[in-house]
Amino acid sequence: MLQIEHLTKTYGEKKAVDDLSLHILPGEIYGFIGHNGAGKTTTLKSVAGILRFDAGEIRIGGTSIRTDPLACKRKLAYIPDNPDLYDYMTGIQYLNFIANIFGVSAADRQVRIRELAERFELTNDLAQPIAAYSHGMKQKLAIISAWLHAPQLVVMDEPFVGLDPKAAHLLKGMMRELCDRGGAIFFSTHVLEVAEKLCDKVAILRAGKLIRSGTMDEVKGDDSLEEVFLELEGETC
Numbered sequence: 175m176l177q178i179e180h181l182t183k184t185y186g187e188k189k190a191v192d193d194l195s196l197h198i199l200p201g202e203i204y205g206f207i208g209h210n211g212a213g214k215t216t217t218l219k220s221v222a223g224i225l226r227f228d229a230g231e232i233r234i235g236g237t238s239i240r241t242d243p244l245a246c247k248r249k250l251a252y253i254p255d256n257p258d259l260y261d262y263m264t265g266i267q268y269l270n271f272i273a274n275i276f277g278v279s280a281a282d283r284q285v286r287i288r289e290l291a292e293r294f295e296l297t298n299d300l301a302q303p304i305a306a307y308s309h310g311m312k313q314k315l316a317i318i319s320a321w322l323h324a325p326q327l328v329v330m331d332e333p334f335v336g337l338d339p340k341a342a343h344l345l346k347g348m349m350r351e352l353c354d355r356g357g358a359i360f361f362s363t364h365v366l367e368v369a370e371k372l373c374d375k376v377a378i379l380r381a382g383k384l385i386r387s388g389t390m391d392e393v394k395g396d397d398s399l400e401e402v403f404l405e406l407e408g409e410t411c
């Protein structure tokens with residue numbers, strides 16, 4: 175579903191991502207962890223096709239994000255860590271705007287918006303301008319908009335930040351549902367307990383380099399993910 179091959183991205187002199195290779199298969203929830211500044215957001219933005227990288231290749235369903243970004247973007251959805259939505263639009267205007275961009279039919283969008291807004295208890299707020307939404311409400315709207323075009327791959331940067339426990343539980347269920355239908359999820363998190371429970375596979379990034387990846391059992395063995403992560407981080411001290 176997602177192939178990252180030898181991805182390298184520098185900002186000036188700073189190598190933010192250094193020769194990163196990762197493969198994510200259909201059906202997998204793949205967690206991406208690492209310290210602040212490790213290069214997670216840079217990687218996720220490169221996968222989403224909103225950041226040019228210096229070297230390497232990224233393919234989504236076999237299609238290169240470099241050579242055919244539009245085809246890739248049709249297959250994926252990206253939720254940034256701090257969704258910057260259009261404050262002057264109402265929630266429903268925003269969802270229709272996104273549905274128009276992705277060419278979602280009137281019938282499909284109606285069903286999906288109704289169902290997802292009900293699930294996230296956002297139905298009564300859709301007529302409000304986004305400027306009046308709390309951080310968590312914006313996060314919910316961003317999640318609904320991401321799911322609108324039935325993406326095959328969902329890429330998320332710290333998706334649980336700002337969500338209340340019920341919404342977080344809902345999102346976890348939606349992630350699993352999407353993977354059960356043959357999709358895949360790639361997301362970053364600092365909440366290692368969530369990663370440990372939710373993810374099929376995990377990758378640990380340190381200073382732009384992949385230092386561990388594999389199934390959750392391969393990566394953590396009999397320890398907790400937190401113990402393994404802290405041990406690996408300690409090796410740099």
Ligand SMILES: Nc1ncnc2c1ncn2[C@@H]1O[C@H](COP(=O)(O)OP(=O)(O)OP(=O)(O)O)[C@@H](O)[C@H]1O
Binds near residue numbers: 190213215
């Ligand atoms: N636009 C930019 N210009 C210059 N340097 C940048 C830019 N964006 C990120 N960086 C640098 O690249 C490195 C990786 O940043 P990135 O945001 O990818 O890390 P992260 O793992 O997502 O961190 P966090 O967990 O804090 O969100 C950091 O050293 C950061 O300072």
